[in-house]
Amino acid sequence: MVVCEWLNDYLIINPTELQKLEVCQTPSKLKPAAPFLYQHLYCIYLLNPDF
Numbered sequence: 001m002v003v004c005e006w007l008n009d010y011l012i013i014n015p016t017e018l019q020k021l022e023v024c025q026t027p028s029k030l031k032p033a034a035p036f037l038y039q040h041l042y043c044i045y046l047l048n049p050d051f
């Protein structure tokens with residue numbers, strides 16, 4: 001999808017936005033987004049250890 005390609009870099013570094021756009025979730029985007037998603041979830045955990 002053309003829109004997904006336009007947003008490629010944005011979606012990789014903002015995995016929560018990628019999660020909302022299921023049509024853009026391809027292996028070529030999900031794999032590079034994984035470290036950013038991990039970092040995001042780790043920050044949530046640090047702010048709320050009971051998470």
